[in-house]
Amino acid sequence: MSFSRRSFLKYAALSAGGTLLAETPFMGAKARAQAEGGKARYVPTTCEMCFWKCGVVAKVVDGKVVKLEGNPLHPQSLGKLCGRGQAGIGLLYDKDRLKVPMIRTGARGENRYKQASWDEALNYVAEKLTTIKGKYGAESIALFAHGSPGTYFANVVRALGSANISYPSFSQCLGARNVAWELTFGEAPQSTCERVDMANSRVIVLFGTHLGENMHNSQNQEFAQAVANGARIVVVDPRFSTAAGKASTWMPIKPGTDLALLLTWINLVITNGWYDKDYVNNYTNGFDKLAAEVKHYTPEWAARETELPEHDIVEVARALGRNAPNVMVHPGRHFSWHGNDTQRGRAMAILNALLGTWGRPGGIWLSPKGKLAKLTEHPAYPEPKRDSVVFGDYPFAGGEGLTNVVRETTISGDPYPIKAWIVTGTNLLKTMPNQEKTRKAIDKLDLLVSIDVMPTDTVMMADVILPECSYLERHDGLFGIETREAGVAIRQPVIEPLYQSKPAWWIGSQLCRALKLDDYAVKGTWEERMRREAKLWNIDYQELADKGYLSIPGSAAPYFTADNPPTFKTKSKKIELYSAELEDESFAPIPKYQAIEQPPAGQYRLLYGRSQVHTFSRTVNNQWLWELFKENQVWLNAKEAARLGLKDLALVRLVNQDGINSEPVRVKVTERIRPDCVYMVHGFGQHSPAMTRAYNRGADDQHLISKYKIDPICGTTGMRVNFVKIVKEA
């Protein structure tokens, strides 16, 4: 790459004042390319290395994508990309990508496929779906999805007459958290991102939220800013996470006792008058009942239960109270821990309410004003003849549906058979607890279709594999982005799809046509539809395509003010410290502590989390991320390791309570974890040999998560309930 002197001068003249080392000047993509006068082309688009939706500016030279940078206009990236975002090129050019449509010829999981043309593959799927619908009814067709491809296949499934659509992001991730905050404040604490005002916070309490390892871009930028501002960071985590390294107080809590700590904090804040009295009087209900209910949660008791120093427990509560309302107990994100998760979330929400953090600087900011209208271009979907199963018997299951109930129904055939799964953007074997059940359910299917970019373990079980192109090769959106302000972002192809891969919108649309559901197919191209959507929203599409993100002026209203008075979307229109809604369904209206099962001697609770350079199991084969983190290790407390005679990097297997063995995995002997648990990064132990780099690297934590505990309130699957022993590998 070289720049001539002339082009540099032109460029510098256009940048801020023409000085060296100006902040990266943002020019529209076209202006930047012109100013450089070289052969580089710039295309703004939206990242999908994870689901934070950062704005990207891709640099293309001679038809090759050579660099990805953060879009400075986009509030989720603010000019920067995380390591995974930078490594998007590694996905685009991964030699192991799915390249052509394939139809299975051998047994499921045997990896024998024949190549097919798109017509052949889509007609095959359409015929099978039609037969299944005829024989078992449309409801026997289910979709599992994550990310933007889900939209297009939800359309197909709804058009067929089924509403059995579920997203693991609810059941296996943040469902219980959102339900808890909806019950308390009438709203989830998340828009496009968690609505945490860390930059203005004086005390930030993280429960297991391992920022720095969980690398959501702008949230980490703001966390670093909070640290630099001198905010007090408190990390409650059995493991000394990277975030704990930034904390003034690390609280290595006994796993599963978080609710004891939270209820004690609630008690301390109430009895010492450390709560925000005006706020509580004006905006909450049930305070007296709450005060009476939590009275017996004393710090002495909590210290015994949580194995934390009593002094720290009291002192953090005091710091929260003293600095309220400019404090937060961060709502967290991955929340399916122990099966009592909604109540843990309720306690976090209640504590935030007492401290007056919702709608206050340094607390939880409010979602922006104004909603974007919905563009619908197809006839109404047919009403499913039989109710969907996706809510199970869980009164507070969320709209994203419960994957686990769809799986159960597929196995049992009760209340009706489920015979076809369409799976896109999610590696179910690595996402859902109890792989044996997932396999059993797959065995019951007449059709499993996978639409994906990489040959993951789940993809390689499919009857038909439809190769989707990566996010750098397709249109998606438009995306409404809600940060402190509202805005609109675009995903557009940086280059044309490689091999025979196709964008998910095209696959979904063609499938509609093959099913003779033409009315539900996209009218023209997706880009044409995006233009119509922009028009509906009064947005200049060309400008959006050139800049990647446009903000909606006047939409930001992050705090309660005289002009923006508090409103709550709960039944009582107040913050419900006491939840009549829960009571009506016979659940505890105020969270109650109940001890959970602890591991027997010789066993450790299995904890899992993330690496800063990986997104679940999605990125493990990416050259540029793989080389930084090739396989996971089992974190084991140093004293325990000495007791077991295990040296650092010793090869072991983990055996869980059900006798399930892990793949061989290396031990990381460390002071950074409690002696009663072990920890590993999630997403490793790929069994699909088609993922040549990731194949057989590290151990699969999900394999060991055979046990799970369902939250009775909303049906999510608590997955931190497995115990393992460690066996030395010969």
Next chain:
Amino acid sequence: MPKYVMVIDQSRCVGCMACVVACKRENDVPPEQFRTRVLEMVKGEFPFLRSELRPELCNHCDHAPCVNVCPTGASHKEADGTVQIDRSRCVGCKACIAACPYNARYINEEHGFADKCTFCQQRLKVGLKPACVATCIGGSRIFGDISDPKSEVRRLIEDNSHRVLLESAGTEPNVYYINRYPKKLS
């Protein structure tokens, strides 16, 4: 003439490796080789632990041992303070790799020349900051001209106690480390 330096505020580093990947893509660094890295070091015994996150790269030393030992003059100091390698003059003898006390260099196996961080010379030429700085999620890496009294790097160095790596080696590094953590709440 500017004199380029990097200031690393370790308290702001979140250990995310965005800088490492950005550098690799910007500079087409071969697989499994790196021009910069981020170390996470934890000291103490459970539960009394302290951690340090330390980004490392070429220090662009004023007394650069690599430059001194280079038999061909390929490794040289430029007027802007950076240490650079003239690839056409490099014979791949590895003397510089042995001489560098910071383990900052490697041989590009494909092409046979010694290689290392250039402070993204190609970006500086067009007025952009080095790739690692531009994408630093924590805002931990700060880059600029220390000869400019109004520059952020100058202010950071003047206002904070700072250190360089292996000061005793006498290399006079141009990468400064500050650690402003923990600050007390008012």
